[in-house]
Amino acid sequence: MAGDIDREGVEKAYGRWAPIYDLVFGKVFDQGRQSTIAEADRIGGRVLDVGVGTGLSLSEYKRTTKLCGVDISEPMLRRALKRVRAQGLSNVEALAVMDAKNLAFPDAFFDAVVAQYVITAVPDPEATLDDFIRVLKPGGELILVNHIGAESGPRRVFELAFAPLARRLGWRPEFPWERLTNWAAKHGGVSLAERRPMPPMGHFSLIRFRKS
Template sequence: MTTDLDRATVEEAYARWAPVYDVVFGAVFEAGRKAATKAAEKIGGRILEFGVGTGIALPNYKRSNRFVGVDISEPMLQKARERVKKEGLPHVEGLVLMDGAHMGFADNSFDVVMAQFVITVVPQPEETLDEMARVLKPGGEIILVNHLGAEDGPRAVFEKWFARKARKLGWRPEFQFARLRNWAVRNGTVDLPIKRDVALGMYTLVRFRKRTQAEIASASESVALAG
């Protein structure tokens, strides 16, 4: 069974979620958001949040950081803009409607790229991760927090069964950590991901560090010598 989601399905799903997203998912995802924010602020600087949604995490960031948010859903972004205006968040540089697989930022634009509860629901996860790596500065980090599918056992069986029904909600419950690891190997500009459980294992925090050009060249040389 395919794990793909199309853009129209995702946009339609999140247009429906926009009015109630904070009420339905605010408390449920709070522990994951706090863990991701803490990890991002250890690096600090200019932060891109892909899938910023209603902007529910924006007030949690220190005002010393600079922040840009992008999302594929205009109704969700409208909620985020209202939040910025209401709460007065001067650290937010902009909130932009943008497809994650084709982001309009220059290379090496951000110190951190964040995606909270979103990488498993975008139409093109690997292409989106490629773009995250492209706009990230060397030495910076991609930080993801998400529910990830089980590798085996009863939960894995259920998630695969539920996947078809979940598509209508804009979800991909069977998305596993292995898919992120395989992307890192293929991409070649980031270290292998580091993961840890959050909220008693409900979610997984995943971090990728972007290599410097010298590190990429050294890795390529090692591969060539080994071959």
């Protein structure tokens, strides 16, 4: 369902979230953030953090991991830049306003691509995932953490009811797991390496895809 979230709407939503983002989403998303960072650091080299937001993740990577961070929201990214300067994070090579679907990086440039709580907020997740894989080196990993919608039951009912409001806040709560597996099957150049339940309440997943 491409087009059910629009880029300008998401940009505006995160412009509004920026001043309070760390307070609202700092702690609650921390374990997912830490776990994806551990996976990226295991690979090392050059890592792209897409939808880096206010840069909460940046100081948590090993200093030997070289980082580029991109985000569609300038107000979010401004906070990330402030963090990088205040903490002297010299391993952050670049921060740039950029659409996750049109990454201005060459093919096979990164050892890992990390997207924390991003893929359900983009208008066209499949095309966005394609671009993540394009910029990955062969053998590199795409490391996601995201809320994955329930397949049935009361949680599914709640997520569907909440979806219209959630879209205005900037994400899709009912995003189904099979959307990712269908994308991987169609892409053909990636394999699922892991799906790991994450808090809060295991409704989130850490997901790793490896580029062939």
